[in-house]
Amino acid sequence: MPAHFATIEDVENRLSGEFTDRVAAASDISINEAESKFITYDIFPTLGWGLVEAGTCQAEAYGNPALLYEMLSKLVSLLYRSLNQFDARGIHISSGYDYSQLVELVVYAAAQNRTEFVSKLFGSERPLSKAGYPPRKHAANLLVALNSPSWKHIDKAISQAEQFVNSKSNSKIDKAFVRYFLGLIERDGSQCSSAIAEFADLYCKSDWGRYKPFTKPVFLYGLLSFANQIHPDIVPTGSNIDVLGESWSRLWTRYEERINEYMNMEYRFTGNLAFLNIRSVEL
Numbered sequence: 001m002p003a004h005f006a007t008i009e010d011v012e013n014r015l016s017g018e019f020t021d022r023v024a025a026a027s028d029i030s031i032n033e034a035e036s037k038f039i040t041y042d043i044f045p046t047l048g049w050g051l052v053e054a055g056t057c058q059a060e061a062y063g064n065p066a067l068l069y070e071m072l073s074k075l076v077s078l079l080y081r082s083l084n085q086f087d088a089r090g091i092h093i094s095s096g097y098d099y100s101q102l103v104e105l106v107v108y109a110a111a112q113n114r115t116e117f118v119s120k121l122f123g124s125e126r127p128l129s130k131a132g133y134p135p136r137k138h139a140a141n142l143l144v145a146l147n148s149p150s151w152k153h154i155d156k157a158i159s160q161a162e163q164f165v166n167s168k169s170n171s172k173i174d175k176a177f178v179r180y181f182l183g184l185i186e187r188d189g190s191q192c193s194s195a196i197a198e199f200a201d202l203y204c205k206s207d208w209g210r211y212k213p214f215t216k217p218v219f220l221y222g223l224l225s226f227a228n229q230i231h232p233d234i235v236p237t238g239s240n241i242d243v244l245g246e247s248w249s250r251l252w253t254r255y256e257e258r259i260n261e262y263m264n265m266e267y268r269f270t271g272n273l274a275f276l277n278i279r280s281v282e283l
Contacts, residue, residue, distance in 0.1 A: 005054040008071055015047055016273055035275045039081045040094050045212075048078050053214040060247070065255035066262060072112040072218070073267035077278050079105040084121070091131060100132030100140040110226035111218055113259055116283050124148035128157060135174040138164050142181035146230065158185060173202040184227060189234030192227050196220065200243045217248040 005011045022042060023034045055071025058064070083101050085093050092101060102121050109117050122143040129140040141157035151157075161182055165175045176198040183191030203209040203216050220243055241249045255262075269276045 005050045007058055008051065008054050008067065008074070011047060011051045011054050012074075012269070012273065014050075015043070015269075015276075016271060018042055018047070019272055039276070040085060043078055043082050048075065048082065049212050049215065051075055051078065052212070052218060056214045056218060059251065063251065063254075065251055065258060066265075068218075068251070068255055069112065069259070069262040069265075070267040072108065074269065074276075076105065076109050076112060076114070077269065077276050079108060080117075080278050081276055090127075097132035098129050098137075098140075099126060100129040100136040103136045103139045103143065106143060107219055107222035107226060109222075110229060111222035113225065113229070113263065115226070115229050118143060118147050120283055122147045124151045126151075128153045128160075134164065134170070135177045138178045139181045142178075142185055145185055146181075158182070171206065173199055173206045173208060176202070177208075180223060180227070184230055187231055187234055189231070192231075192234075196223050196227075196240075196243055199223070217244055217252075220244060221248075221252050 005014070019034075019038050019042070022038050023031065026034055026037070029037075051071060051074060055067055055075075059067040059071070083092070083105055086099070087093055090098050092098070095101060099121065102117070105121075106117050109115070122140065124144065124147075126140075126144045129137040131137075132140070138157075138161040141153070142161055144151055145154045145157050148154075161178050164170055165179050165182065167175075176195045180192055180195035180199065183189070183195055199208075200216070200220050203220070204213045209216050209219075224240055224243065244252060268274075
């Protein structure tokens with residue numbers, strides 16, 4: 001469980017302090033090496049998910065959707081920095097997973113109305129994902145298939161995902177997550193909607209949300225938003241009371257009404273944390 005933080009500012013102050021401590025404790029390495037180690041080992045789970053907890057609690061308490069956008073802006077940077085680190089074999093340097101772990105980044109970025117990570121990170125040069133949490137591996141393969149319909153592994157990716165959702169040995173929530181992406185492949189809005197509804201119902205009863213329940217309204221909104229961005233003609237918009245609940249649906253609706261305004265604002269890390277920001281040249 002992440003430590004409890006009252007505000008986004010509290011999380012940033014803790015990030016800054018811990019980075020200062022890491023630099024002081026490792027005076028024999030360069031600042032770039034200290035930054036790399038901080039990104040790899042010090043951000044998640046405590047501070048990264050603590051940012052989500054603080055942002056959602058603040059936004060809900062004050063009814064202020066701008067705080068959601070600020071939180072997402074910084075969360076996406078932290079996820080990109082932390083998850084997008086691979087060795088020559090394409091394996092993440094600390095988790096041992098392949099690019100399947102980038103699925104989480106795509107979902108949270110969609111909540112910020114950003115889809116550029118799909119084309120950037122799920123190109124046709126990708127092999128089939130084989131290392132990682134099974135539902136995320138299938139989701140990663142299906143994201144490549146969505147992005148690159150001529151991908152040489154597309155038939156196998158879809159076949160394996162279908163086998164996963166039809167297997168009695170896999171959990172209902174994991175199968176719902178994969179069914180959602182299959183629904184996007186098949187342009188089946190009904191399947192996407194039912195999959196998200198089942199995923200939402202089981203989220204906090206499973207390891208997806210049991211230890212970080214405050215991520216639920218954000219991750220679900222990301223799934224709804226991503227579907228709407230990919231296929232706006234077949235999938236309901238993010239303001240879905242049945243999935244998000246009335247209060248969160250209302251807050252996300254206000255968020256959508258002002259998102260163009262928020263996108264023109266600068267919500268970035270400053271000072272000794274500036275290295276955590278995503279540079280435009282990276283995308």
